[in-house]
Amino acid sequence: MPKYDLVGATGCATGIAHTFMAQEALEKAAKELGYSIKIETHGQTGIENDLSPEEIKEAKGVVIASDVDVDAERFAGKRVVIVPVAKGIKDPKGLIQKALNPATPIYKPGQVAKVSNNSQKSESFGTKLYTLLMNGISHMLPFVVAGGVLIAISFLWGIYSADPKNAQYNQLAFTLNKVGSTTMNLMVPVLAAYIAEALAKRSGLVVGFAAGMITFAGGGGFLGGIIAGYLAALVVFLLQKAFKVLPDKQFRGLKSIFLYPVLGVLIAGTIMFLLNGPIESINVSAMNWLKSVQNSDPIVLGLIVGAMCAFDFGGPVNKAAYVTGTALLAQGNFYFMAGVSAACIAPPLATGFAVLLNRKSYSKSERTAGYVNFLLGSTHITEGAIPFAAKHPLWNIPAFMIGSAIAAALSYVSKIKVPAPHGGFIILPLVNHPILWVVYIVIGAFISGVLLALIAKKFEGKDSESSMSVDIFGAGEDTEDIKEEITEVNQKEDDHDPSEILNINNIKSDLEFTSRDDALKYLADLSVKNQLATDSKKVYDRYLAREEEGSTGMTDGFAIPHAQSAAINESAMIILKLRKPIDWNSLDGKPIDTVISFLIPQVDSNEHLKYLSNTAKLLTHPDFIKKLKATNDPAAIKKLFTEYKA
Known part of the structure; x- marks a missing residue:
């Protein structure tokens, strides 16, 4: 069995691109620094490239770049660096150097590595909270996409085709809408369940799911699901502490099957039942405020929504805007989602325009990624913009936010309706002004593209090393030009x-x-x-x-x-x-x-x-x-x- 200098794990909320971009960035950085590394990936298809206990034992350091739980306890006794997945894309060499630095604390089971100052401690705690949240979002997202696409398909027979009392009624559309709506309704319970599961494992999953169902039934929505998840995790964690006096050897089964789930559901469920009223009031107030802004000042709403969607590309800020849009869809508000979708589609398209406008400032791999992003963006996949945002984040992220805000604001001003929560340009037949909507998105994307091209020109030649060398498709197996480039590099490397x-x-x-x-x-x-x-x-x-x-x-x-x-x-x-x-x-x-x-x-x-x-x-x-x-x-x-x- 081969031995590795380092091992690591990557994972992201969507499990589509971030996971594998961080994996490739870390592998390339390790190779450039002269170290061997093996990265375990936690994507939507499950865990791949699994790490064995022997490989972990032989490694000198561990890098965890993940927004989801990767079972860090197995790395106890090693020097471990734990960061969000974006950090693995932006600074892979720094993470590797830190993991091998003797000053990095040893990680122990059940606790974050010890740190010497208060700011680091709060960051470590914040990272843990963030990881729990993103674990919930990661498991929630497939329910949103599956349900949303089925609902979108049902609208092909008409917006009211699922209503038996309407002239547009169609039995197949009704079935698709019912299945999609039921699937979408699992969003909040699943969110709460997997927030809790990331900390409290299976017992947390049970308690979180129950607490999530209770808050969903009581109108808690996305906010209620987050609170329910953290509450369930805390309740189970405290129960585990309280029953630690009972020896595991004799009482493990009793605790995990009876005590934790029964008492956990009782305590967390009761608290959430009592909190439902205040949480629902907050949700209603927020929705009413957004509706009022939509009607009174759609430009301001567009600026807010656009900036949120382009701020962290799949993180909690982005998802807050997206889930708000899906919630308003359920209330029959098709305007809000138009701005959300426009703001999510614009960034990857912007990277394509940027490389077209300023070819000389981008490497061949960057140009290839930009061209491919035209396709990704058209299908509402935002992840392709991440490597560009990560290259000079303080400059490029505001550039993305400007374009997204413009696209969203124009959509709101023109009262464009998008009745489906996902699909990109695939759902154009459902949009009331499809051509206009596409034009607005292209305008926003082009403005961001111009800004990105100017920023790339500003930094041209100033980067001592290539900051973006990540191919989001693994190795570009389906692109002949990339194959030829890789072959050429391999042939000339020894020169x-x-x-x-x-x-x-x-x-x-x-x-x-x-x-x-x-x-x-x-x-x-x-x-x-x-x-x-x-x-x-x-x-x-x-x-x-x-x-x-x-x-x-x-x-x-x-x-x-x-x-x-x-x-x-x-x-x-x-x-x-x-x-x-x-x-x-x-x-x-x-x-x-x-x-x-x-x-x-x-x-x-x-x-x-x-x-x-x-x-x-x-x-x-x-x-x-x-x-x-x-x-x-x-x-x-x-x-x-x-x-x-x-």
């Missing part, structure tokens, strides 16, 4: 031998520095002295900027700093051997005595990543490391890099 860009004049030994920054300043000055660059300060600033993104200190006393700048004339490698080791915040916490630096021109086509990758692979060979450490002779070092192949 990027680090020795090709290593000159003997760029190898210096027996040096002494007081700090990391002192060494970086020497590298920048040497690059100008050896005519590899024209401006020492610009090169030095790029070195520092890269270190701020994450330390380039590796393991075994090596650091691999790199700088990309217009002041650099050509790709080059510089090697420094230090007389005394210096601190570099390395992965293993050890000081650095060997610096392998890369200089990268502004226009590079990511060639430096291949040189970096091959150098990192060389540093996984103990024999290579031993020989490199043993010599300070520039000629011998050059020969060593020439003879060894990654």
Whole structure:
């Protein structure tokens, strides 16, 4: 059985794209850093790529990037990093470095890793609450989609075709509508059940489902389902504590089958019954306010709904807007969902427009993803926009929000009706003004696309590493162009031998520095002295900027700093051997005595990543490391890099 340096798990609420994007991002980052990793995925099809106890035991660290429960207790005794799935897409290298850092606390069963300050503690607690919520949404969503699509199909015979008293009545439409409505009504109980299940397992599932049914019957809605789920989890958790005095060996069956479910349902159910009145009042007030805004100021409503839908792409804010739309659909309000759907469809379309408007600022994989997003967006699948949002979130997410808000506001101003909760452009026959609705969505998406293209132009060449290298379809198996690109890269990968860009004049030994920054300043000055660059300060600033993104200190006393700048004339490698080791915040916490630096021109086509990758692979060979450490002779070092192949 193979051994892995790291193991991990990814999961998201929808289980469609985020899960596998985070998996691929972590696997690529680990490969670039020279580590082996195995990621278990928790998607809509279930758990795949399962981790065995032996694989977990042998791993040096664990990365959990998930919005759903992945049974973290099995990683007890390991250094574990637990973050939302989006973090796994945005900062995979940082997570891997943290998981291998000796300063990362050991995870123990039933508790989040210990932290040293209050802000981290509140974040850990908040992450746990978020995970419980997203576990509920993950299991709820298929009921919403299945029920919503069946209801949408029933409307093909007319909006009132399920009403026996109306002239449009059709028996098949009535059946489809009844089945769809019943399925949709399971939304709140399932939400509550799986919020509770994430913390309290099977007993929580039972109590959560019962509490969810009670709040649904009492008009609690989505808010009631969330409260019921957390309440059920808390009640079962407290019951488990209270009955801990009863030995598991003799009373495990009694507790799990009788005591926990019976007492849990009684306590949580009674509390929810008492809370139904206040919760229903809150829901009614919120609905009435939204209706009043829809009638009095549809533009403001569009801004609110659009911003919510594009804020976290499938997270709780997005889902709050979506579920509100489905609830209003049940009341016969078809206007609200028009804005929600428009705001969800616009972001992926925007990425397609962005890559069309500014091809040069995007890599080939980014352009391919943008083109595919035209199809994804048309079917109401928003996840394809996530890699673009994650690249420069403080810039790109507001750009998405602007376009979504415009699309939603225009839909409300024109009083467009969308009677189905899902389907994208597939449900156009059900829309009262289908062409106008599509035009509004395209307008919003195009505006976001223009903004994204301008932002990409602003950051062009400033990213020292490719921030988006995730293919949301696993490997693009169905696209011939991507197949050819992968084949071409595989054929040329061995050509990027680090020795090709290593000159003997760029190898210096027996040096002494007081700090990391002192060494970086020497590298920048040497690059100008050896005519590899024209401006020492610009090169030095790029070195520092890269270190701020994450330390380039590796393991075994090596650091691999790199700088990309217009002041650099050509790709080059510089090697420094230090007389005394210096601190570099390395992965293993050890000081650095060997610096392998890369200089990268502004226009590079990511060639430096291949040189970096091959150098990192060389540093996984103990024999290579031993020989490199043993010599300070520039000629011998050059020969060593020439003879060894990654």
